[in-house]
Amino acid sequence: MSHPTTVDPHGPHVGHEAHHEELGFWRKYVFSVDHKVIGIQYGISGLLFLFFGFCLMMLMRWQLAYPGAPLPIIGALFGEARMPGGSMLPEFYNELGAMHGTIMVFMGVVPLAVGGFGNFVLPLQIGAPDMAFPRLNMLSYWAFFLGGVTMLASFFVPGGAAQSGWTSYSPLAIIAGSGQTWWLVGMIFLITSSLLGAINFITTTIQLRAKGLMFMRFPFFVWTQFVTAFLLLLAFPPLEAAGVMQLMDRVAGTSFFLPSGLVVSGQPLQVAGSGNALLWQHLFWFLAHPEVYVLILPAMGIVAEIIANNTRKPLWGYKPMVYSLVFLGFMSFIVWAHHMFMTGMGTAMATFFQTTTMIISIPSVVILTALILSLWGGSIRFNTPMLFALGFLPMFGIGGLTGLPLGLNVSDIPLHDTYYVIAHFHYVVAPGTIFALFAGVYYWFPKATGRMMNETLGKIHFWGSMICMNIVFMPMFIVGMAGVSRRLFDGGATYDFAQPILHWNAVSSWGAWIMALFQLPFIYNFFSSMWNGEKVGDNPWEATTIEWAAPSPPPHGNFSTEPVAHRGPYDYSLPGAKKDFVPQCEA
Amino acid sequence: MEIPYTVEARRDTGLNNGKIGIWLFLASEVMLFGALFASYILIRTGSSSWPRGDTILSVPLATFNTLVLISSSVTMVMAWASLMRRKLGTFRMYIGGTVLLGLVFLIVKYFEYSDKFHHGHFPSTDNFYAIYFTLTGLHMLHVAGGMAVNAYFWGPGAKQYYTNPEWFTNRVENSGLFWHFVDLVWIFLFPTLYLL
Numbered sequence: 001m002s003h004p005t006t007v008d009p010h011g012p013h014v015g016h017e018a019h020h021e022e023l024g025f026w027r028k029y030v031f032s033v034d035h036k037v038i039g040i041q042y043g044i045s046g047l048l049f050l051f052f053g054f055c056l057m058m059l060m061r062w063q064l065a066y067p068g069a070p071l072p073i074i075g076a077l078f079g080e081a082r083m084p085g086g087s088m089l090p091e092f093y094n095e096l097g098a099m100h101g102t103i104m105v106f107m108g109v110v111p112l113a114v115g116g117f118g119n120f121v122l123p124l125q126i127g128a129p130d131m132a133f134p135r136l137n138m139l140s141y142w143a144f145f146l147g148g149v150t151m152l153a154s155f156f157v158p159g160g161a162a163q164s165g166w167t168s169y170s171p172l173a174i175i176a177g178s179g180q181t182w183w184l185v186g187m188i189f190l191i192t193s194s195l196l197g198a199i200n201f202i203t204t205t206i207q208l209r210a211k212g213l214m215f216m217r218f219p220f221f222v223w224t225q226f227v228t229a230f231l232l233l234l235a236f237p238p239l240e241a242a243g244v245m246q247l248m249d250r251v252a253g254t255s256f257f258l259p260s261g262l263v264v265s266g267q268p269l270q271v272a273g274s275g276n277a278l279l280w281q282h283l284f285w286f287l288a289h290p291e292v293y294v295l296i297l298p299a300m301g302i303v304a305e306i307i308a309n310n311t312r313k314p315l316w317g318y319k320p321m322v323y324s325l326v327f328l329g330f331m332s333f334i335v336w337a338h339h340m341f342m343t344g345m346g347t348a349m350a351t352f353f354q355t356t357t358m359i360i361s362i363p364s365v366v367i368l369t370a371l372i373l374s375l376w377g378g379s380i381r382f383n384t385p386m387l388f389a390l391g392f393l394p395m396f397g398i399g400g401l402t403g404l405p406l407g408l409n410v411s412d413i414p415l416h417d418t419y420y421v422i423a424h425f426h427y428v429v430a431p432g433t434i435f436a437l438f439a440g441v442y443y444w445f446p447k448a449t450g451r452m453m454n455e456t457l458g459k460i461h462f463w464g465s466m467i468c469m470n471i472v473f474m475p476m477f478i479v480g481m482a483g484v485s486r487r488l489f490d491g492g493a494t495y496d497f498a499q500p501i502l503h504w505n506a507v508s509s510w511g512a513w514i515m516a517l518f519q520l521p522f523i524y525n526f527f528s529s530m531w532n533g534e535k536v537g538d539n540p541w542e543a544t545t546i547e548w549a550a551p552s553p554p555p556h557g558n559f560s561t562e563p564v565a566h567r568g569p570y571d572y573s574l575p576g577a578k579k580d581f582v583p584q585c586e587a
Numbered sequence: 588m589e590i591p592y593t594v595e596a597r598r599d600t601g602l603n604n605g606k607i608g609i610w611l612f613l614a615s616e617v618m619l620f621g622a623l624f625a626s627y628i629l630i631r632t633g634s635s636s637w638p639r640g641d642t643i644l645s646v647p648l649a650t651f652n653t654l655v656l657i658s659s660s661v662t663m664v665m666a667w668a669s670l671m672r673r674k675l676g677t678f679r680m681y682i683g684g685t686v687l688l689g690l691v692f693l694i695v696k697y698f699e700y701s702d703k704f705h706h707g708h709f710p711s712t713d714n715f716y717a718i719y720f721t722l723t724g725l726h727m728l729h730v731a732g733g734m735a736v737n738a739y740f741w742g743p744g745a746k747q748y749y750t751n752p753e754w755f756t757n758r759v760e761n762s763g764l765f766w767h768f769v770d771l772v773w774i775f776l777f778p779t780l781y782l783l
Binding site for chain 1: 607623709721
């Protein structure tokens with residue numbers, strides 16, 4: 001989970017920590033309380049889970065492109081219970097689908113964006129020696145780790161992993177096999193981890209910021225992490241409550257989510273009944289809509305840092321961006337039922353939630369517009385982090401704008417639950433958030449290791465991923481608008497109306513498999529650059545924010561002298577200054 | 588390496604880290620129990636019939652338990668106040684009393700639960716019992732958690748008093764905030780489940 005270059009006590013920058021006793025291997029790299037080690041643990045775990053979730057999806061794409069055809073070579077590895085003769089069973093397809101979503105959201109993107117970048121960068125950016133509660137920080141990583149192990153183990157229980165989608169709708173999830181119980185237990189670990197992390201992030205941001213670092217001098221990334229932490233803190237507990245109730249329904253035989261008179265496979269279900277199936281959806285989406293912003297806000301923060309740095313200009317409209325961000329955080333708590341227009345919850349509810357949904361699109365557009373306008377008149381450096389950050393802008397734009405028809409309940413009716421929805425939110429999260437996360441990896445890698453990642457490999461990675469992402473997801477708009485449901489295990493092959501567009505399924509699939517090849521340069525680059533990358537100084541990007549004033553890699557305790565913030569975060573190209581950037585902690 | 592503001596308050600916020608942390612934690616707890624109370628309302632209003640709590644559950648026992656928990660909040664405050672006056676012996680007496688009162692609460696709950704099980708009432712019986720067992724069960728877990736922390740401060744944790752009494756006092760105060768919250772949840776649970 002960690003690598004020997006994280007904290008190098010023999011490096012050139014031995015600060016005031018040098019006299020401290022040496023910690024053993026386990027305390028230093030495994031059960032560490034240092035925010036940087038924990039951040040890297042989170043980051044690498046998150047990247048591994050992202051890759052694993054991607055592999056699940058590549059398997060599904062085979063079934064969608066060539067329904068029923070035996071998967072060559074590796075198909076036999078999955079055994080007769082999952083893929084007899086190499087052809088995928090529907091149950092296994094459902095497992096892959098449910099776990100792809102769960103892993104990508106809760107074990108991939110959030111741990112990398114919040115646990116990884118938040119832990120590593122936020123304390124450095126506010127000039128803190130560590131997080132406010134270092135041991136709690138370690139606990140939160142290990143709670144996440146246990147949750148991850150539980151989820152992975154669920155593939156091997158009788159009946160396999162959860163099959164009811166990442167949303168685990170009731171009653172389906174309650175009558176499902178034992179994998180669902182594992183899913184719930186795993187989720188409780190993951191939720192605990194996020195809650196502990198959120199408490200730590202907020203306290204750290206409020207208490208440990210450097211002298212002179214008022215809130216309006218925060219880098220935008222710090223603001224995004226701060227708001228994200230509030231979303232995690234307040235939105236996750238209701239899902240925990242829902243998880244407890246679903247667990248009770250499954251284990252103790254209660255009927256929280258089971259209505260009366262439920263018939264399963266022709267047999268009336270022997271339960272007390274009179275529960276409410278929609279209640280699960282309300283509680284789930286009360287978390288899961290803020291969760292969407294948990295996925296996107298840190299990404300916006302990363303992109304903002306990189307754009308300011310590589311345009312050599314202050315961000316355009318820092319204050320409106322911050323106000324939009326905070327407003328967006330508030331609003332994200334009252335839009336959840338736009339996921340439920342088709343549930344029969346009533347037109348009054350639908351009207352309310354489509355209105356709030358239209359309102360919340362405004363701050364998102366303000367932030368995106370400000371980021372685009374920030375490019376105006378800059379002398380842009382097209383390095384790898386900047387390419388990924390620039391790629392984020394149109395991709396997130398496509399994802400966001402295609403969400404509008406889904407947020408209006410009339411146009412949602414034909415589009416609901418089709419591949420259009422899949423295309424929409426993947427444009428936000430995959431070429432959107434994940435591109436921003438890649439940008440962040442390339443950008444802060446030299447801070448974590450003291451070495452640069454290879455630019456050529458990085459550019460191959462970017463262009464390959466950029467093109468393939470669109471090959472994967474653009475066809476899904478077409479398939480979705482033709483009316484193909486996202487839940488079909490054969491990608492619509494049995495439906496007459498789907499015949500004219502079925503070939504697009506194979507296009508998407510090939511896009512995904514080729515994209516996998518373009519991740520190989522990244523994986524190689526990541527590991528080889530740790531040891532062989534070009535050595536650089538503390539501030540290779542000539543950036544202004546405080547993390548670049550720390551040595552690379554920063555020692556335990558981070559700064560050799562206590563940093564003081566004298567100015568705003570983005571004093572690039574200041575008229576009359578000697579250089580084109582003035583660091584935040586320079587008087 | 589020292590984390591700043593672990594003990595002393597930061598001047599511009601007026602708070603130490605632990606105080607902010609515990610209030611944030613309580614905010615998330617409010618959301619947790621808030622979601623459960625909201626579910627209770629939705630399930631109850633959606634049911635064709637719903638029993639009045641006092642026809643099923645024992646109001647005298649619950650009233651007794653309410654008094655027990657309120658008393659334990661008083662002893663909790665007294666424990667912290669004793670530490671503020673740097674009287675470790677008195678602190679030990681009061682924090683021990685708080686733990687014991689928590690234990691009394693759990694014992695009474697045990698008799699209530701076993702009475703229900705004895706009469707064949709389980710969470711699966713109907714949604715009244717489902718929500719009763721879930722809410723009170725989760726609350727009991729919180730009581731047990733608070734007792735564990737307080738017992739730690741009564742026992743091995745008290746060593747910190749000799750090295751850093753101020754920090755120790757702060758930690759007891761935070762534990763007290765949690766304990767009052769657990770008490771407060773019961774103050775809502777009692778009328779909701781037993782009286783309405």
